[in-house]
Structures are given as structure tokens and as C-alpha cells.
Amino acid sequence: MTxxxxxxxxxxxxxxxxxxxxxxxxxxxxxxxxxxxxxxFGLASPNFLTFDNMSNLATQVAITLIVAIAMTFVITTGQIDLSVGSTVAFVAAMTAELLQLGLDSSLVIVVGLLAGLFWGSVNGWLSAYQNIPPFIVTLAAMSIIRGFALLWTEGFSVPIDRRLFVAKIGEAEFLGFSALAWIALATAVVGGILLSRMRFGRYVNGIGAQEESVRRAGVNTRRIKMITLMLTGLAAGAAGILTAARLGSGSANAAEGFELTVIAAVVLGGTNLFGGRGTIVGTVIGALITGMIANGLTLMGVSPFLTPIVTGLVLIAAIWINLRGRSLAQLFSHLTARRT
Amino acid sequence: MMSHESTDARAGDTLVTLEGITKSFGAVQSLRGVDLRLGAGEVLGLVGDNGAGKSTLMKVLAGAIRHDAGSITVGGRQVRFHSPADARSEHIGIVYQDLALCDTLDVASNLFLGREPRRGPFVDRGEMHRQAAEMLSTLHVRVRSTHQEIGELSGGQRQAVAIARAVSFQPKVLILDEPTAALAVAEVRQVLRMIREVAARGVGVILITHRLQDLFEVCDRITVMYEGRSVEDAAIADLDIETLVGMITRSNTTTEEAA
Structure with a gap:
């Protein structure tokens, strides 16, 4: 019977x-x-919700955000980059040293970005093509890159002449917000488009979920993974130049623990720490939260030593939501789904 | 059970012929001379016990493994595959058991993974979802939306999406490796129905399965493999399940014959 x-x-x-x-x-x-x-914070401190403080907050968040945008791609592919803090310090120190040698600012900027890209390429090649876990590669790179910076500067902070173009970037403003904030915003827009509107972003998400499936679809997954680590290197290079510009000096001791702030911002925003699901809007929110905690507590006159404790606690709460939130979301969609 | 026309009536022109295929992995001889024929629009069940060589044979046909000796003829031409891309260029598609889908990407993104339609540098999402919806509707795949993430789908829906993706490459031959394993009854019916629809388009389908009842639902013919050889080839209409089990286990064959 049919x-x-x-x-x-x-x-x-x-x-x-x-x-x-x-x-x-x-x-x-x-x-x-x-x-x-x-x-x-608005209720606790009358100075918090002022335009000046919001502008200040945007500047404080900018450098973290620039690297966090790139880190979103790395984490979404299921990798990690622990070397970004060291790359920031290396490029900041290099920027100051090269400017002291009399090199032109524009050349120093290009060299700084290329240096970041170089370290990112080393991380990417060792991870993607030599199959060493990125956690190990970038942990080692974290030590090596900062080591080079320390060796170069012998641990001293190298001042930058405030009249130079690089230093002026750190002080430039537009519509009441710093150049740093605008650069971070532009990075977020580009990152958002790359992740959600282009093939590259789809492969980044796919690799984090099931790399083998993406590979079998004919995508060069190693290349994509290497590019993501090159992006964090490049972003850390940019962050290094901006750190030197903002502080007016380059130090091999800059950005200690920066990688954790960046990773916290990414994970706080809802990007899955284990890969497969990334969000740039979330990373912006995550960076804002980490910046806001530091800024708000300072305005409240709380001991600055309390900030890392509170940030850590918020991070744990965020990861809890990151893990549990998904199952809650699944429950919600199950309850609201129409039968198919 | 579904009614069947005779094998010759449904099986059109011969699409693929494998003759005397052998393959060894070191000292282990996985394939010891396999013959197989598949016609256009035909559903061929490939059965055999674990280790009989079914999956190895299909990997040879899909270009994932190179065979040692024997010949593969596709569309009257003798071919030799060095990679899965070679097999794809001969319009041979395969859906492996793990489906090769990405859980966190939506249905449309999975269907077009690696060949997303673009408008300039951007993925043309509107076009991709429109084409995906069309593809799924044609094959009667039941999903709520092309925007649904694969991870939210049932096993049957995932299988259906994987088959739809393979079909979208317009294969002449489609190999399905255990497509109904671990599916609920209703989902098995959906997948089997899809197989019939694909075959009705003139695609030759090779179905590897341990669920013998599925063979009687959907196949025209079966080839039985035993210890790396093709040992039986029969129209399903001439078989019943007990005979088939006997063929697979060689319980009605002497040891000398089996060897």
C-alpha cells in the first residue's frame, strides 16, 4: 500500500x-x-552622568575596545590570544624609541602596525599551521614579546615629544570625544560588518562551532584562523601606538593584565568563550561595562584597589549568564516555537 | 510498505559502474573486489555487517580514498578520483553520518556554506534565504524558518538539511551514509520520503543503512557486501527481510563459498 x-x-x-x-x-x-x-552609578555619583565623564569613559574604554573587537573574532573561532598586552607594550615602547631616533610619525605608525601584524602572524602560523594550541603559543608569545620590549628599553619609560603628530593623536578631539574614541567606534563598525555581513564572519562562527564542517565545505579554515590572530596582532599594534600617544611615553611595562580586560569585555558581551557565537555589539557593551565599573568606582571615591575585585566578580557573573543564558534562551524558544 | 515498480522500469541509464574495486590499508584488505552498478533514478541499498567495507567503498566513490585496483565508470567514461573535488566534478555527492553542519549557523548559511551568494563584498542574505526557502520547499523539508539555527533542529531536520545541501550541488549520484540512524519514527519517514523525491528527479541514490526495514520502504535494489566483496545483488521486490538477513550474515552459505 502506498x-x-x-x-x-x-x-x-x-x-x-x-x-x-x-x-x-x-x-x-x-x-x-x-x-x-x-x-x-548615576545615583551614587552626581558627576557620573555628565557629558564630560561620558567622553572620558569613551576614551578610557577605547583602547580596550579596539583590541576586544579583534579578540571577538579569535574567541569566536574557539581560539584565544593572551599576547595582546605584551604586543601593546612592545609597540608602545617601539613607537617611543623610534620617535626618539628621529623617525617621522607617519612612518612610525606604519612600522608599529606592521610590528603588531608580525607578532599576530607568528601566533597565527604556529597555531593554525603547526597545530600548537593558541593558548600555549600566545602564552609563550606573551613572555617573549614583552621580553623584547624590556630588553630594548631596559625597563625605562621612553618619553615622546608632545609636539610630534603621534602625541597629538592622544590629545585630539572631535565633537567633544577623543580621537581614540572615534577610532574605537570605527573599528567596532568595521568589525561588526566583517563578522555579520561578510563570508569571513560566517566562517569564523562556523569554525568555532564545527571546524571540520567548514573545512569540508571547501573553506581554508587554517587561513581564517591565522587571519583572526593577525587581526588581534594588528589591533594590539594600533592600541600600542595609541597608548604611547595618550600617555606621552612608551613603556615595556604598559598594559600588564590587559589581555584579561580584553577577554573579559568579549565574554561579558555574550561571545561564547568556547567559540561558535560572536557578537560585536556585545563586545562594545562588555568593554563599556569594564570601563564603567572602573570609572564609576573612582568617581564614588572607592579605593582603586577594589576595581579589579569588582571587575572579576562581574566577569564571573557574566560567564555564568553566558553559560546559563543560552539554556534559558533555548527554553524560551522551545516554549514559544510553533510546531513544525 | 510502499509499492515498487520493477527494478528495470525505475532504474534508467546506468550512471555508475564499479568493477573489481580493491583497497588495502597496510596489511588489512578492506575491499577485495567489489562490483556495483547504479542507474539514474534508482535507489540502491548497500548493506553488510560491520567491517564489510560499505563505508570504504563509498569513500572511494566519493573521492575521499583512492582505490588500489579496479575501475570506476561514470556516464560511460572510466574515471579515477584523486580527491573529493574530483568526485564532485563528476556530480557525485555524499552525506556522511556526521552531516558536516555548523550548529550555530542558521539553515540558509549551512545550505550555502562556502558558496554564499554575494552582493559586492557582502553576503546577499536576502537572496541566500530566498534560495534556501525555495530549495527546502521543493524537497518538502519541514523547518520553521531558514533563519533557524541548526542546533535548534531535530535529528531528522538536520539530516534533511544535509541532504538538501547535497542535492543543491545537483548531483547525479547521491550517497547517504546511515541517514536514519538514531531518528524518531516520524523523522525516518520524512527522510525516506525525501530520498524518494530525490530519486524521482533522476538522481541515483546509494543508501547505506543498518535499518533493514528502510530498504524495503525506499530501495529498488540492494547490493550486499561481505568481508570486502559484493556477494549479492537483487531487486528488493524479490526479497523478504529474513532472506536479506541471511544474505548479510551469510548464514545460508558455507564458509568456503563465503571466502
Whole structure:
């Protein structure tokens, strides 16, 4: 007997789902935390919600955000880059040293970016093509790169002439916000487009979920993984130049523990620490949260030594939401899903 | 059970012929001379006990493994595959058991993984979802939306998406490795129905499965493998499940014959 199977109901399968269905639930949770922190600090300190402080906050967050945008790609592929703090210090020290040697600012900027890209390429090649876990590669690179910077500067902070173009970048402003903040915003926009609108971003997400599936689809997954680590190197190079510009000096001891702040910002925003799901909007929110905690606590007159403790606690809470939020989101979509 | 036309009526022109295929891995001889024929629009069940060489044979046909001796003829031409790309260029597609999907990407992104339609440098998401919806509707794949993440789908839906992706490459031959393993009954029916629809388009389908009841639902013919050899080839209409089990286990064959 022939079994008749009825045709499925024809709906517009391609219809764009609602905003709530599309949105990363962990990011929404963190947006809630951001709003709560805004209100909390706003009530606790009258100076918090002023334009000057918001502009100040944007500048404080900028350097973290620039590297965090690139780190979002690395973490989304299921990798990690622990060497970004050292690369920032190396490039900051190099920028100051090269300027002292009398090199032109524009050349120093190019060399600084290339240096970051070089360290990123080394990390990427060893991880993606030599199959050494990125955790190990970048942990070793963290030590080596800072070591070179220390060797070069002998541990001294190298001053930068305030009249030079590089130093002026650190002081430049536009519409009340620093050049650093605008650069960070531009990086976030480019990162957002790259991750969500281009093939590269899809492969980054896919590799973090099931690398073998992406490879079998004909994508050179090693190259994609290497490029993501080159991006963090490049971003750390830019961050190194901007750090030197902002501080007016280059030091091999700069950006200690910076990698943890960056990783915290990425994970706080809802990017899955184990890969497969990345969000640039979330990273912006995550960077804002880490910056806001430091800024708000300082304005409240709390001991600065309390800041890392609070940041750490918020990070643990965020990771809890990152892990649990997904299962809560799945439960929610299960409850609201139409039967297919 | 579904009614079947005769083998010759449904099996059109011969698409693929394998003759005397052998393959060794070191001292282990996995394939000892396999013959197989597949016609257009035909569903061929490839069965055999674990270690009989089914998967190895299919990897040879899909270009994932190079065979040692024997011949592969596709569309009347003798070919030799050095890579999966070679097999794909001969329009031979395969869906492995692990499906090769990405859980965190949506249905459309999985269907077009590695060949996303673009508008300038950007992925043309509207076009991708439109084509994906069309593809799924044609094959009657039941998903809520092309925007659904693969991780949210049931096993049957995932299998259906994987088959739809393979079909979108417009294969002449489609190999399915255990597509109904670990699926719920309703989902098995969906996948089997899809196989029939694919075959109805003139695609020759090779189905590897341990679920013998599926063979009677969907196949025209079966080839039985035993210890690296093809030992039986019969129209499914001439078989019942007990005979088939006997063929697979060689329980009605003497040791000398089996060897």
C-alpha cells in the first residue's frame, strides 16, 4: 500500500524572524546590566552622568575596545590570544624609541602596525599551521614579546615629544570625544560588518562551532584562523601606538593584565568563550561595562584597589549568564516555537 | 510498505559502474573486489555487517580514498578520483553520518556554506534565504524558518538539511551514509520520503543503512557486501527481510563459498 504523506504547510520560510528571536540573549542580559550600572552609578555619583565623564569613559574604554573587537573574532573561532598586552607594550615602547631616533610619525605608525601584524602572524602560523594550541603559543608569545620590549628599553619609560603628530593623536578631539574614541567606534563598525555581513564572519562562527564542517565545505579554515590572530596582532599594534600617544611615553611595562580586560569585555558581551557565537555589539557593551565599573568606582571615591575585585566578580557573573543564558534562551524558544 | 515498480522500469541509464574495486590499508584488505552498478533514478541499498567495507567503498566513490585496483565508470567514461573535488566534478555527492553542519549557523548559511551568494563584498542574505526557502520547499523539508539555527533542529531536520545541501550541488549520484540512524519514527519517514523525491528527479541514490526495514520502504535494489566483496545483488521486490538477513550474515552459505 502506498503511504500518502500530506504536504507541509507552506509558509514564508525565508521571512526575517522577530528581533527577539534573532538577538543574542546573553548580550541582552548584559545590556540590562549596563543600564543598571548607568542608573546605579548615576545615583551614587552626581558627576557620573555628565557629558564630560561620558567622553572620558569613551576614551578610557577605547583602547580596550579596539583590541576586544579583534579578540571577538579569535574567541569566536574557539581560539584565544593572551599576547595582546605584551604586543601593546612592545609597540608602545617601539613607537617611543623610534620617535626618539628621529623617525617621522607617519612612518612610525606604519612600522608599529606592521610590528603588531608580525607578532599576530607568528601566533597565527604556529597555531593554525603547526597545530600548537593558541593558548600555549600566545602564552609563550606573551613572555617573549614583552621580553623584547624590556630588553630594548631596559625597563625605562621612553618619553615622546608632545609636539610630534603621534602625541597629538592622544590629545585630539572631535565633537567633544577623543580621537581614540572615534577610532574605537570605527573599528567596532568595521568589525561588526566583517563578522555579520561578510563570508569571513560566517566562517569564523562556523569554525568555532564545527571546524571540520567548514573545512569540508571547501573553506581554508587554517587561513581564517591565522587571519583572526593577525587581526588581534594588528589591533594590539594600533592600541600600542595609541597608548604611547595618550600617555606621552612608551613603556615595556604598559598594559600588564590587559589581555584579561580584553577577554573579559568579549565574554561579558555574550561571545561564547568556547567559540561558535560572536557578537560585536556585545563586545562594545562588555568593554563599556569594564570601563564603567572602573570609572564609576573612582568617581564614588572607592579605593582603586577594589576595581579589579569588582571587575572579576562581574566577569564571573557574566560567564555564568553566558553559560546559563543560552539554556534559558533555548527554553524560551522551545516554549514559544510553533510546531513544525 | 510502499509499492515498487520493477527494478528495470525505475532504474534508467546506468550512471555508475564499479568493477573489481580493491583497497588495502597496510596489511588489512578492506575491499577485495567489489562490483556495483547504479542507474539514474534508482535507489540502491548497500548493506553488510560491520567491517564489510560499505563505508570504504563509498569513500572511494566519493573521492575521499583512492582505490588500489579496479575501475570506476561514470556516464560511460572510466574515471579515477584523486580527491573529493574530483568526485564532485563528476556530480557525485555524499552525506556522511556526521552531516558536516555548523550548529550555530542558521539553515540558509549551512545550505550555502562556502558558496554564499554575494552582493559586492557582502553576503546577499536576502537572496541566500530566498534560495534556501525555495530549495527546502521543493524537497518538502519541514523547518520553521531558514533563519533557524541548526542546533535548534531535530535529528531528522538536520539530516534533511544535509541532504538538501547535497542535492543543491545537483548531483547525479547521491550517497547517504546511515541517514536514519538514531531518528524518531516520524523523522525516518520524512527522510525516506525525501530520498524518494530525490530519486524521482533522476538522481541515483546509494543508501547505506543498518535499518533493514528502510530498504524495503525506499530501495529498488540492494547490493550486499561481505568481508570486502559484493556477494549479492537483487531487486528488493524479490526479497523478504529474513532472506536479506541471511544474505548479510551469510548464514545460508558455507564458509568456503563465503571466502
Amino acid at each position: 503511504t500518502q504523506v500530506e504536504s507541509p504547510p507552506q509558509r514564508d520560510l525565508a521571512a526575517e524572524p522577530s528581533w527577539w528571536e534573532r538577538v543574542n540573549k546573553a548580550t541582552v542580559a548584559m545590556l540590562g546590566v549596563t543600564v543598571a550600572l548607568f542608573i546605579g
